[in-house]
Amino acid sequence: MDAVAQERPEGPAMELVHLLRAVTVEFDLLGAEFAARHGLHPTDLRALIHLLDAARAGETVTPGRLGAALRLNSAGTTGLVDRLERLGLVARSRDERDRRRVLLTVDEKAVGLGWSFFGPVIGALVGAADGFDESELATVRRYLTAALAAAAGARESAG
Amino acid sequence: MDAVAQERPEGPAMELVHLLRAVTVEFDLLGAEFAARHGLHPTDLRALIHLLDAARAGETVTPGRLGAALRLNSAGTTGLVDRLERLGLVARSRDERDRRRVLLTVDEKAVGLGWSFFGPVIGALVGAADGFDESELATVRRYLTAALAAAAGARESAG
DNA sequence: CCAATTCTCTCGCTGAACGAGAGAATAACC
């Protein structure tokens, strides 16, 4: 957001905006490199994350839900699931209760892959929290919560 | 990073990891929606951001530098610049000092577009900083700086 | 039951990005 800051007053709040963008960029690069290293597309990684999150939350995922979450149309979603299936990360199975549906189940391999991606980052980030006491971490959490709401709000009003 | 948290102890630090990822996702969605709304590809938006940052820093950008920053090969970079030129966002001009080079100059239109993207987000984020006093903002800045370093470190050691 | 709905998948297509390499300008070396 430097690009536009030239017309803006600088200040503590702007500094945080810059930092947040930098963190976002860094995360994106990290994901992109991980994906490339494992022969995945960025979309595949996003799908993997979504599937693992859903699995953890105990939710069943169908191609339709996955596609909606990733903003893909049905054709693209089919291609994505084909790809993930070919990589041995997910398996398709018919939902016997509503036989129009296909259920996606994540393989152990996917969990391992997810761990190998997130593990190091999480470790580093948790380590970054060392040197902050409880109340400081609470302050950070409060700020990030507000920033998240702000970004979501900006997206809604702009979109 | 929920996906992996099932095997991890929860705690204040993990909460922040979740929040950071949520903010990243939100920013990505925001960028994707803005891009789609203006007939841009995600790559185009990233290029625009890079060009505006460089312009602000007073640096000259060539197709080669831009492609390297976005991790594109030369063919893809040519296509990208063609696209941006067709959209009237940048112009190509020969560097008279090293006539192998092409210099990219950003049009006013690009600056306006950048502003229309960043303006609302920045405003919302600065607003999110209300309700925090100076020392609290300093704490947040210290944390984000550490998190940035952690992410960069994770990328380096994993990459 | 017949119609409307809800899922998923197939087909054909567009276009972003890749690999390989050509072309033009500059720098380096003998």
Added chain:
DNA sequence: GGTTATTCTCTCGTTCAGCGAGAGAATTGG
């Protein structure tokens, strides 16, 4: 100073992710 090596950019042909349209199965509602 002329030949060779290097540095940029762009062209060509290809691959493949994602789109639009719509077909095919299963379910739900009147």
